[in-house]
Amino acid sequence: MKMIVVFEKAPRLRHIGHLDLMRAMQRALRRSGLPLRYSQGFNPHILLNFAAPLSVGMPGKREIMEVPIEGEMSGEAFMEQLSKALPPDLPCLSARPVEDAHPAPMALLTAALYEARFDTAPPDLEKTVRDYLLQPEIPAIRKTKSGEKPCDLKPMIHLLRCEGDALIMALALSEKATCKPDLLLSSLFDFAKCERPRALVTRLQLLGEKDGVLSPLESL
Amino acid sequence: MNETEIAKLERLLEKVQRPARYTGGEMNAVRKDWKQVKCTFGFCFADTYEIGMSHLGMKILYYLINQRQDALCERVFMPDADMADLMRLEGVPLFSLESRAALNHFDIVGFTLQYEMSYTNILEMLDLGRIPLFGKDRGESDPIVVAGGPCAFNPEPLAPFIDAFMIGDGEDVMHELIDVIRDGRAQGLPRLDILRNLARLEGVYVPALYTVEYNKDGTLRSFSPNDPAAPAVVRKRVVKDLSAAVYPESIPVPYTEIVHDRMVLEIMRGCTRGCRFCQAGMLYRPVRERSMQRLLYLADQLQQSTGYEEMSLSSLSAGDYTCLPQLITALMARYMDKRVGVSLPSMRIDNIVKDSLIASQQVKKSGLTIAPEAGTQRLRDVINKGVTEEDLKRSVTDAFECGWSSVKLYFMMGLPTETDEDLAGIGHLAKTVVDCYYALPKEKRSKNGVKVTVSASVFVPKPFTPFQWAAQDPIPLVHEKQEKLRQYLKLKNVHFNWHESELSMLEACVSRGDRRIGEVIYRAWKRGCRLDSWYEHFQFDQWMAAFQDCHLDPAFYAHRERPYDELLPWQFVDAGVSMAYLRRENEKALRTETTRDCRHGCNGCGLQGWGVCSFVENPPLKDQPERSALLAD
Numbered sequence: 001m002k003m004i005v006v007f008e009k010a011p012r013l014r015h016i017g018h019l020d021l022m023r024a025m026q027r028a029l030r031r032s033g034l035p036l037r038y039s040q041g042f043n044p045h046i047l048l049n050f051a052a053p054l055s056v057g058m059p060g061k062r063e064i065m066e067v068p069i070e071g072e073m074s075g076e077a078f079m080e081q082l083s084k085a086l087p088p089d090l091p092c093l094s095a096r097p098v099e100d101a102h103p104a105p106m107a108l109l110t111a112a113l114y115e116a117r118f119d120t121a122p123p124d125l126e127k128t129v130r131d132y133l134l135q136p137e138i139p140a141i142r143k144t145k146s147g148e149k150p151c152d153l154k155p156m157i158h159l160l161r162c163e164g165d166a167l168i169m170a171l172a173l174s175e176k177a178t179c180k181p182d183l184l185l186s187s188l189f190d191f192a193k194c195e196r197p198r199a200l201v202t203r204l205q206l207l208g209e210k211d212g213v214l215s216p217l218e219s220l
Numbered sequence: 221m222n223e224t225e226i227a228k229l230e231r232l233l234e235k236v237q238r239p240a241r242y243t244g245g246e247m248n249a250v251r252k253d254w255k256q257v258k259c260t261f262g263f264c265f266a267d268t269y270e271i272g273m274s275h276l277g278m279k280i281l282y283y284l285i286n287q288r289q290d291a292l293c294e295r296v297f298m299p300d301a302d303m304a305d306l307m308r309l310e311g312v313p314l315f316s317l318e319s320r321a322a323l324n325h326f327d328i329v330g331f332t333l334q335y336e337m338s339y340t341n342i343l344e345m346l347d348l349g350r351i352p353l354f355g356k357d358r359g360e361s362d363p364i365v366v367a368g369g370p371c372a373f374n375p376e377p378l379a380p381f382i383d384a385f386m387i388g389d390g391e392d393v394m395h396e397l398i399d400v401i402r403d404g405r406a407q408g409l410p411r412l413d414i415l416r417n418l419a420r421l422e423g424v425y426v427p428a429l430y431t432v433e434y435n436k437d438g439t440l441r442s443f444s445p446n447d448p449a450a451p452a453v454v455r456k457r458v459v460k461d462l463s464a465a466v467y468p469e470s471i472p473v474p475y476t477e478i479v480h481d482r483m484v485l486e487i488m489r490g491c492t493r494g495c496r497f498c499q500a501g502m503l504y505r506p507v508r509e510r511s512m513q514r515l516l517y518l519a520d521q522l523q524q525s526t527g528y529e530e531m532s533l534s535s536l537s538a539g540d541y542t543c544l545p546q547l548i549t550a551l552m553a554r555y556m557d558k559r560v561g562v563s564l565p566s567m568r569i570d571n572i573v574k575d576s577l578i579a580s581q582q583v584k585k586s587g588l589t590i591a592p593e594a595g596t597q598r599l600r601d602v603i604n605k606g607v608t609e610e611d612l613k614r615s616v617t618d619a620f621e622c623g624w625s626s627v628k629l630y631f632m633m634g635l636p637t638e639t640d641e642d643l644a645g646i647g648h649l650a651k652t653v654v655d656c657y658y659a660l661p662k663e664k665r666s667k668n669g670v671k672v673t674v675s676a677s678v679f680v681p682k683p684f685t686p687f688q689w690a691a692q693d694p695i696p697l698v699h700e701k702q703e704k705l706r707q708y709l710k711l712k713n714v715h716f717n718w719h720e721s722e723l724s725m726l727e728a729c730v731s732r733g734d735r736r737i738g739e740v741i742y743r744a745w746k747r748g749c750r751l752d753s754w755y756e757h758f759q760f761d762q763w764m765a766a767f768q769d770c771h772l773d774p775a776f777y778a779h780r781e782r783p784y785d786e787l788l789p790w791q792f793v794d795a796g797v798s799m800a801y802l803r804r805e806n807e808k809a810l811r812t813e814t815t816r817d818c819r820h821g822c823n824g825c826g827l828q829g830w831g832v833c834s835f836v837e838n839p840p841l842k843d844q845p846e847r848s849a850l851l852a853d
Contacts, residue, residue: 012245016476017240020475020476020477024247024473028247029527033524057234
């Protein structure tokens with residue numbers, strides 16, 4: 001079977017890159033004494049899949065990884081054992097056992113929920129957001145490995161609203177279409193014709209679709 | 221740090237290279253409540269996180285101090301240049317990784333001195349940490365700044381900046397030092413009285429309590445205590461029983477990759493070989509082994525607490541550990557199914573056990589590094605490196621048969637009595653190693669082809685070695701020799717690395733420097749020198765200008781042969797090895813006479829009366845045994 005594990009990458013660790021985080025998780029899993037599964041081959045490593053890498057500099061409230069294990073065990077037991085092996089800034093929040101045949105989290109992922117918290121909130125942010133979303137199309141330039149591509153952000157924005165001094169965004173995140181929060185913020189403040197204020201962006205939740213509705217990925 | 225400073229720091233981290241080295245929060249990092257302890261210790265390593273986190277001594281003392289209920293220890297590293305500049309610009313003080321406390325908030329700030337060319341980093345760290353650089357300028361509320369480690373055996377170049385030095389094994393003295401400072405602070409004693417109490421501890425040197433006088437020619441005239449609390453001779457501390465000594469059962473596991481990212485088992489301290497250039501071999505005497513039972517226990521604890529996938533066995537000469545094959549076999553058996561690799565980092569060629577090489581390959585194939593140090597048998601006899609060409613051939617042939625294909629060879633150039641023949645010998649040995657590979661039938665050797673990397677460092681005479689009186693080659697001569705070596709090493713499959721002769725020259729000045737060198741270090745730092753051991757930051761011309769500022773000549777320290785009757789700046793330290801022994805060894809070196817390994821009989825190095833050496837009982841042999849007899853073990 002395999003475990004769908006939800007964990008937090010606390011703000012203190014936001015500069016830890018994805019490869020470093022994977023190594024840290026592998027070591028934590030080794031410390032935990034859990035019945036892990038290893039890859040075949042000359043240099044066997046622990047089987048472990050992350051739903052989506054976090055950008056360097058971004059904390060994650062509810063990150064998801066999939067850990068294949070030998071035999072059966074409850075999510076609670078898994079979580080208890082793993083928690084003892086994790087550093088304080090990388091706590092395990094939940095674990096749910098699923099069958100091996102269950103689709104990988106990465107395959108179910110369609111979007112993510114973000115919060116952008118500004119050092120100083122820009123004036124009229126609510127109005128800016130409202131006007132921004134009234135555009136029939138939101139053209140932007142997406143930087144990819146193969147160069148710069150023009151795209152329309154509008155269908156990739158599932159949600160965009162102000163909450164106090166923060167901006168809450170649900171943006172597409174999948175193999176087919178991805179809008180990074182960075183791109184959206186640049187586009188928004190270009191539209192408002194003002195300088196982009198410094199913000200700490202946190203990924204709050206990974207999302208997938210269930211009956212046409214965006215739902216927490218770990219529940220799918 | 222206060223909240224404003226922390227907010228600034230958060231913003232800085234978005235601008236610097238490799239911010240992960242400044243974030244802390246690693247597994248097994250110890251976070252304690254500052255209100256619950258009586259003494260806080262900021263443990264400083266004067267190089268970047270990647271280097272410092274690879275250092276064993278820091279891990280031992282971090283663990284030892286944090287075991288105390290009444291004290292805490294947090295780690296502080298040298299920020300890289302971009303970070304240091306931004307911190308200064310934005311007003312962020314140097315801080316500890318655990319609780320981001322500013323350095324000047326600690327009761328004790330301790331540096332481990334591993335390398336002389338990191339000394340400008342100490343000044344940079346004190347300055348960034350808002351601590352007055354000079355001991356004499358520190359007030360009652362400033363931390364007590366202490367230092368230990370191998371370079372503390374000649375503390376004089378740092379005397380102006382360090383309040384107290386710990387000389388010898390840190391585990392042995394650390395608790396006493398903390399007790400004295402904790403009690404002194406609790407009683408509200410003036411700083412000077414605390415320093416006096418520290419000076420009363422064995423192995424502690426408080427430079428402010430000593431007066432130095434110089435002759436007209438610049439040599440030392442006298443060195444003596446100016447306070448009744450200060451002893452005339454400071455005797456190094458020695459851990460008698462390594463198995464009973466504290467050793468970390470858990471160590472912080474970094475997120476970002478560091479130089480040696482693995483768990484380390486120190487199997488033995490000290491070395492019996494008596495190589496005459498080797499400072500560590502003299503300072504860490506006598507040899508003490510950690511019991512196999514203790515090592516296996518520690519290995520289990522470390523493996524469980526870190527989750528590391530690799531373990532290395534550490535000591536100056538791991539191959540000399542009495543039960544090495546048994547230890548390796550036991551570790552292999554234990555960790556095979558946990559997929560933990562075991563590697564031997566510093567192997568000596570004259571006792572590598574082929575079986576253990578094969579065993580080591582089962583899990584992890586680590587690089588093969590061999591240090592013949594000199595190119596001819598004559599010069600190896602001069603430096604007492606008991607390794608022959610036959611040993612080398614046998615070792616590399618064994619290694620090639622076991623699947624190794626790359627070998628690193630370490631040499632020194634500029635050793636006493638070196639001639640052109642010795643340099644040519646380095647080329648000859650490199651070629652011999654390549655030939656050993658091709659001498660094997662194709663099916664018995666790796667298909668990757670052979671690669672031999674030759675590194676030649678510049679010999680730096682060090683205190684407390686038989687060569688402590690020797691002159692270092694001047695820079696033009698070093699360049700000439702390097703060019704010759706390049707010619708000798710223009711060989712197929714051989715790659716040649718050499719070291720910066722300028723950096724080695726400064727290392728020679730500082731390692732055998734006196735108190736006046738402290739002023740040079742200060743001037744160099746003032747002129748912008750820091751991170752000197754990083755090629756991209758090294759500013760030789762500024763160092764030379766700093767010498768001029770102080771009216772001192774580097775040649776006086778580096779290139780001058782010192783007479784035996786000259787008072788040496790480190791002579792007040794009793795390191796165990798006696799001046800008479802060192803002199804005897806130096807004279808034997810010049811006569812090309814070797815000295816046996818002291819496992820085969822006591823050589824009377826000076827530790828006989830200390831009750832710490834297990835080889836003192838060995839009968840002192842009248843004659844030198846034959847070389848072949850030496851190798852029979």
